[in-house]
Amino acid sequence: MKDNAWLAALTGELRRHGVGPDLTGHVVAEAATHLAESGESPLRVFGPPEVYARAVADSLGGPDVRPPRRHPGPVRLAARGITKRYRGQTVLDRIDLTVRAGQIAAVVGANGAGKSTFLRICAGLLSPDAGTVQVHGALGYCPQDGGTAEFLDPDEHFVLIGAGRGLGRATARRAGRAGAAALDWTPPRTQARHLSGGTRQKLNLVLARLGEPDVLLLDEPYQGFDRGTYLDFWHEVWRWRDAGKAIVVVTHLLNQLDRVDIVLDLTASQERTA
Amino acid sequence: MTRILVVAESALRELLRRRTVLIILLLFPLAFYLSRRGDHLGQSIRFVCLGLGWALSTAALFAGSAARGMEPRLRLSGYRSMHLVLGRLLALWAVGALLCAPYFVLILVDQHDVRYGAIALIMVLTVAVAVPFGLLLSAVLPRELEGTLVLLTVVGLQMVMDPASTATRALPFWFSREIGTYAVDHTDSGYLTRGLTQGLVFAVALTLLVVAAAAVRLRQRRHLRIA
Missing domain, CATH: 1.10.8 (Helicase, Ruva Protein; domain 3)
Incomplete structure (x- = not known):
């Protein structure tokens, strides 16, 4: 070596x-x-x-778990009274969430608690039965699955998403490759359909970050990640928070909750409505 | 404009990388042409134009369905629904033009005493109608199988119904039979005018409907306010 x-x-x-x-x-x-x-x-x-x-x-006596000094900035995302029903059953009941610049919110809950539904409502991909979402700044969204084009390679994805964000080809490619490097990944010239599940999720995550959006909505983006990439992912999330981004992460893994700023437990919401 | 071109380029790349699909697309109208090549030369022209329309509509239907997963993300990344629709239309129209070119050359070489200009016009209208027709089906019927069955029904009806009946004018490729008659049988220009009018009306109406369907599906929801 x-x-x-x-x-x-x-x-x-x-x-x-x-x-x-x-x-x-x-x-x-x-x-x-x-x-x-x-x-x-x-x-x-x-x-x-x-x-x-x-x-x-x-x-050094174990990992450094001291939270860095942070001063949360202005409100970037404010969800108020979000209610969603499916076939007569209330999945989300008057959910509120406020996330400021420089904060991470973890959305947790059991399977079927409505975590992804809540995030899709925050992204504006799904309408709630009641409630509003205000976003201050640009939105980046990483879906749990999908969100990539089967027959395009990672560079072509960077160019496509980058153009939407107003980035030129070279800038988009550079930004995409830099984002990939932070996850210890060198994007190959391979179409997305040939990438493994975990690698495709890396691509998904890098695409969500392209153009430096102010608010990041991440729906269990680490699915298929190996342990090293999973740790890299959380370090990146903390770095984005320190750079003043507002981040909402849907997760069912609770071992990182001591390092986030807000925890929204949707299981409690369901129990309340049951 | 840059956004439209980037979407068109990406859509074109995706289509051109489906090699098997491309081969089938290319050979499909040939089967239509050859099916009537032996007994009725003029009929083979009408059939190949219908085959082109069918092949292109199917390609557009599947391209539209495949794009559904990616489009919400593109919308969030700064694209308007208009960018996405126009980009995809451009790419598919380009594929349509490429697909028609060899068949036009084939007719030039193989058929005589026909009006080639009118045949070119049929092909242009076929591309203009078939692409938004397939995209509209993919927008209205999210499952590919349902869209394919509707396409099959429409093209099947187009082939078996009497083109002289009023009801057939409601079918998207009626112009093909009408202008085809003008081109092959040297009828009066009334056939050309009627066919051209119907084709143009369908091309414009279907394109507007595709734009409207995408605008509704990819609209910014009322509960979300982005400052």
């Missing part, structure tokens, strides 16, 4: 182990200096990047 590839892998692994960006930069810089001076192979000196990163994280 060459030095640069090893250092890049180390950066990703440190991030996955919860090591903060400052410390990651410091560790990587030290390792790079050592490798340059010694001229030795990184695998011989430090071992595989994942093993070295784990050792660094362990020496």
Whole structure:
């Protein structure tokens, strides 16, 4: 493994182990200096990047779980009194949600609790029986499935979505590839129908982010992700929050809820209406 | 304009990458042509034009259905429904023109003593009508099978009904038989005028209906206000 590839892998692994960006930069810089001076192979000196990163994280006493200092900005999404009925059964009953710039809201609930329905209503893809949604800024939406064109490759998707956002071809491709790199993915020149489920979801997620929308609605976007990509995904979400985006994530995985700002539990809503 | 062209380019790429579909599309009208080539040359022209219309409508129906999953996302990404419809229409019209070209050459080579200009006009109108017709079916009938059955019924009726009866004028490809008679049998220009009028009316009406259907389906819902 060459030095640069090893250092890049180390950066990703440190991030996955919860090591903060400052410390990651410091560790990587030290390792790079050592490798340059010694001229030795990184695998011989430090071992595989994942093993070295784990050792660094362990020496720090576990992942950095301190929430960064944040000051939520203006309201970006305000859903008021959202009610939806299907065949006489109330799925959503007067649901309210306010998300400000720099906040993450997790929408949780059992299967059939109406999580995706709520998100589709927030995106304006579905009409509620009652209630309103106000969005301040541009919307980005990542559906649970679908949302890609079978016969187009990732670059062509970037150009297509980018044109809608007013981006030129080269800019859209660059932005798409940068978004993909953050998920440790290099988009191939392969049509979407040949991509695996997890890779297609990466494409879906990158498309939602294209053009830097102010509000991101993500409907279980990590389906099919492996563990590393799943961790990369959450780190990206936190980074977007720190950049002032308002993010709503539908999830049924509760282990990340301590790192979000708002939790909307739709199971409680259903129990209330039962 | 850029958005329309990007949608058209993407739609064209998607279509051109379905190679098997393209081959069937190309050969389908040939089967119609050859079916009457032996006994009645003029009839083979009428049949090939109907075959072109059927093939193109089917292609448009399936392209429209395939795009349904992606369109809401495109709408949220800044496209208007008009961009999406016009882009797709442009792509399919281009495919239609490419599809008709070899058949026009075939008729030029194989058929004599016919009005070639009128035949070209039938093909132009066929492309103009068939594409929005297929897209409209995909908009109204979201399941492909239902749309295909309706298409089959319409084209079947078009082939078996007496073109002289008033009811057949309500069918989208009636102009093809009418102008075909003018082109093959050298009848008076009344056939041409009636056919041209019916074809133009259907092309414009179907295109407007496709635009309207997309505007309704992809409208911004009333509960959502984007500031």
